[in-house]
Amino acid sequence: MPMNRFLKFSGIPSHCKGLFFLIAALNLLVISTALGQSGYRISGTVKDSLNKAIPGAAIEVITGKDTVKGNTDYRGRFAVIGIVTSEILLTIKAMGYLSISRRYKFTPEHRSLIIQPVMDRDVNTLKEVVIKAKVIPIRLMKDTVEYNAAAYMVRETDRVEELLRQLPGIEIDNEGKVSAMGRPMTKLRINGEDFFTNNVKDFISQLPADMVAKIQVINDYGDEANFTGIKTGASEKMLNLVTKPGRNKGNFGNTSVSGGTNERYGLQTNANLWREKKQIGVKGSVISTNNAAGINRGISTGINYRDKLSKELTTSIAYSFDNVKNKNHQIDFIETLNTIGTIYTSDESQRNSKNNKHNVNWSLQSVGDKSYVQAGVVGTFLDNNDLFMGKSNQRGVIKQDQFNNSTTKDFSPDLNANVAWAYRLKKPGRNISVGVSAKNGTSDTQEDLNSQISYYGPGQASVVKDSVLNRIVNTRTLSRSVGASFRFSEPIGHRTDSLISRNLDVYYNFQLEVNNNDLLTRVNNNSSVGRVIDSLSTVYSSRFISHLIGLSYRFGAENLSYSLGMTAQPNLLVVENEHPVSRITRAGFNMAPVANMSLILSQNTSVTFTYNGNSIAPNLSQLQPVPNTRNLQNIVIGNPNLKSTFNHNASFTYQNSNLVNGRALMLGINSTLVKDQIVSNIILKRDTLNSLKQQTRFENADGTYSLDALYSWSKPFVENKFNVEFRGSIGVANTVSYTDSILNTNRGFNFAQAVSLRMNQKGLSLSAAANYTYSSNRYSLALGNLKDIQIYELNVNAKAFITPTISIGFDASKRINKGYSLDAKNPFLMNASIQKTFFKKQQATLKLQAYDLLNQGNYLMRSVSDNSIIDSKNSQITRYFQLSFNINLQQFGG
Known part of the structure; x- marks a missing residue:
């Protein structure tokens, strides 16, 4: 019998390749028995x-x-x-x-x-001999999708960001944030090692694309899980860049100076020293812009240091400082449903904020053959000052005008620490791990709130009365938490001559959260300056204790791994209020299955499935029974009788690639079911003038769920010079809330479809895309009032190299908005640029950019909250010109 019928580095018999959606727990157990070698x-x-x-x-x-x-x-x-x-x-x-x-x-x-x-390195490689072979663009591995950079067009001056934009299933938004199949990339590594601050956005725009051999998108469960093999909870998307030989070290950095219309200017610089055992990076920037609301300015600086002290031990420390001043002008239109009609609210606000943020991060990690140790401390110190001015006009069920202004000062230091230890015992597959974490955070907030309400009589167009109120609210909050975890894994039927492993995992997690809140409200009216309002003041505390006890069976082979188990999660919530004196105790208990599976059906097809459940305690604002009067027309009162919320989350992914023509298909399904969801109960109340105002309370309710499916299909042709991609999503969701204590459901439907065509050649890159988005919301209180929006968008992006050192760029988009309550333009945006590179290695760039040449930009967004639909528009200057000079110094390899 041929050897390849015994093994293909997988340990999976051929009949497993026909499995897809019908894989279930009993099938997996049968397969695991058949996999023995x-x-x-x-x-x-x-x-x-x-x-x-x-x-x-x-x-x-x-x-x-x-x-x-x-x-x-x-x-x-x-x-x-x-x-x-x-x-x-x-x-x-x-x-x-x-x-x-x-x-x-x-x-x-x-x-x-x-x-x-x-x-050993081959220093005598014959560079004159070039052997061309068929390049496989995508390779599927367990928990990993690997892209071969050689299959895509890479120019000498391209950054990793340009390479990522060509990969199917990967998207980069306008802010430079990267996502894979709709999930954000949260960590960056190079050759499997942490890279500086692990910030994906910062470094994909700096690292040259030609240093990369392969790009891997990994479902990461954390370093401890990689060491022990026990993968619990939800995974995160990690980007790992595999460099070409000899390109795994170097010095790189750049400095950019820019200036433009509307008081725009900026200076950004960074320098990075990258050795195989040591990394040192510094950065700094000053950016200023002037929009319709005023000048926004940001100053930031940071330094990070990472050193591999020995073969097993690595330490890192990083510090960053950000000083941000923002001015924002926003218009909102809100439709709020209730049992007697609809409230139509037009809001216009201006907010000026200033904040200083310090962040310190230290970590220590040791990974050996037998033991794993990780320790870390993160400190964040935030000092925020905020000035708010707004006016609100209500019509419909309530007819009032409200004018508000407030000043807020907040200081919030937070400190987090954690330690984890894992050890592989003598018997292969047997390991133990323990972990401890602690958090201490405080918040000291002072608010000066001024409100004026103008009341209208029934059917009258003129104001009948004004009400003015000035309040000073001091809030001090102390939040502390401590957690501990224990895990033990015992191998079952382990054989040294087989890659197949079977383990029984036992784990326990403990979490204690303690919150103390001191709220003092004073009224500064002419007749009562500084008088304390007892009904609006309180000293309040809560304790949330949760346990998670889990037992699971884990199977692992080269091409198949899965875990099946059950968790029990008892919890206890204790709420104590000193004024008025009260004590509430609520115990909860949840049980949920645990499952995850990763299966390589063939060399080009993989399937993954995960399920997990988690419990969430109500926050202080939801628990506190003392009225929150920051908005006099919507007073918020907490409910100390709330139960904790339990979330069920499941996801399924299917990936298939054609090794011959490079076609790639990716499918994903995500679902959530919520038990005891904490929802708002918005009640209409009569005030002292016999007018109406809203009051928000909180209740537990079932019925919240969501189900989303998304796909991406792409295919390169003409030797990968062209690529066509279809991607889209469809989803349904149901949210619940209460209005006047009557259950109100909101059924939402979302559909999106896009098609794009990309062309990459040495002298020209061109991309075009067409997008369609549809979303709707239907409330049970107003079945005939269907709220839906539609967005049609066409995009074209081009970059042409006139000479090796001169290039021009152009992009345009036409957007058609339908269904918004606000005045929605249908903008036609056009941007253009021209740039010239200098020096032998084109290290310097002079670039002139023109944005929104037709001055038609506008920012629209719709959000749905409980029984309200909110359409928002920001006022910003979108047409401007900018000239920038950038010098990029880099040296990678020996």
Whole structure:
């Protein structure tokens, strides 16, 4: 029987490849039994002479007349199982390294070998010989999607950001934030190692694209999970860049100076020293703009240091400071439903804010063969000053005008610390881990609130009475929490000659949150200056204690891993109010299954599924029974009888790629079901003038859920010079709230569809896209009042290189808005730029940019909250011109 029928680096029999949606818990248990393999086994980690893992190295095992081929993963690891001959020839090859060929011999007593091969650099690579082979653009691995950078157009001056924009399933918004299949990228690594601050947005615009060999999008469960193999909770999307040989160190940095119309100017600079064991980075910037509301200015600076003190121990420390001044002018139109009609509110506000933020982050990590240790401390210090001025006109059920202004000062220091330890015991697969975390945060807020309300008589157009009230509110909040975790994993039926593992995992998490709140309200009217209002003041505390006890069965093979289990989550909420004296105790208990699965159906098809549940305690504003009168026409009163909320979350992902033509298909389904959701109960009350005002209370309610599906299909053609992509989403959601204590449901529907065409050639890049978005909301209190919006948008983006050093850029978009309550323009936006590069390596750039040439920009947004639909528009200057000069200094490799 051919050797490749025994193994393909997977351990999965061929009949598993037909599984897709019908995989369930019982099927997985049957599969795990069928996956058992016999014979010899060889595994290990391939590294270079500097102890760096070599991902993507080609592994070839010759055993008798059969040959098995594979590759190392992103950590340089490989494994071959089911070997039937006692003697083999192992060959390892990697670009830029001298190949290794060694013979190994097994014995009946030693049927498994673990090796650590070291590859030396090939300094005599013949650069004159170019061998062209079919490049595979996408490769699917367990928890990882890998893109081959060689399959995409990369110019000499391109940054990683330009490369990412070409990859199917990856999107970069206008602010430079990266997401994969709709989920944000939260961490950046290079060659599997943390990179400076791990900020994806900061470094994809600095690192050159030509240094990258592969780009990996990883479902990351954390370093401790990678060490122990126990993956619980939801994963995060991590971006890992695999560099070309010799490009894993260097110095890089840039300085940019810009100036433009409307008092725009900016200075940004950064410098980074990157060695294989040490990273040092500094940055600073000053940016100022003038919009319709006034001048916005931001000053920031930071420094970070990371050092690998030994083979296992790494430490890092970072500090940043931000000083921000913002002025914002906003118009809102709000439709609020209730049992007797609709309230139509027109709001116009201006907010001036100033804040200083200090952030300090220190971490220590040690990863060895047997033990894992991680410790960290994060401190944040925020000093905020805010000036607000606004007017509100209510019509419909309530007819009033309200004028508000307030000044707020807030100082909020927070300190977080955590320690985690994990250890692999003597028996393979048996490990233990413990962790402790603590948080201490305070907030000291002083508010000076002034309100004037103009009342209209029934059916009258003139004001019948004005009411003026000035309040001073002092709030002090102390929040403390401590958490602890314990995990133990016991292998079941472990065999040293097999890559298949079975484990029984037991884990326990404890969390204690304590909040103390001191609220003092004074009234400064002419007749009562500084008088304390007892009904609006309180001393208040709450304690939330939660336990999570879990038991799960975990199975792992090369191409299949899954975990099935159950969690029990008892919790206790204790609320104590000193004025008036009261004590509320609420106990809760939730049970939920735990499941996650990752399956490689074939070389080009993978499936993942995850489910988890979590409990959330109500916050102080939801619990506190003392009225919050910051908005006199919507007084908020908490409910100390609230239960904690429990969320059920599940997600499913299917990925398929064609290795021949590069076509890629990605499907995702996300769902949420909420039990005991904390919702608002908005009640209409009569005031002293027999007019109406709103009062918001809180209740628990069931019925909140959401289900979303999204897809991305792309295909390159003409040797990857062109690429077409279709992507879209469809979703339904149901939210619940109360209006006058009557349950009100809001059924929402969202649909989005986009098609884009990209062309990348050496002298020209061009992209065009068409987008359509539809969303609707239907309230049970007003079934005939369907609220929907539609957005049609066309985009074109082009960049042409007139000469090797001169390029011009142009982009345009036409947007049609339908369904907004506010006056919605249908803008046609046009931007243009021209740039010239200088010096031998084109390190400097002079660029002239023109934004919104037709001056038609406007910012519209719709949000839905409880029984209200809010349309918002910001007033900003969108047409401006800017000239910038940037110098980029970099040296990577030796």
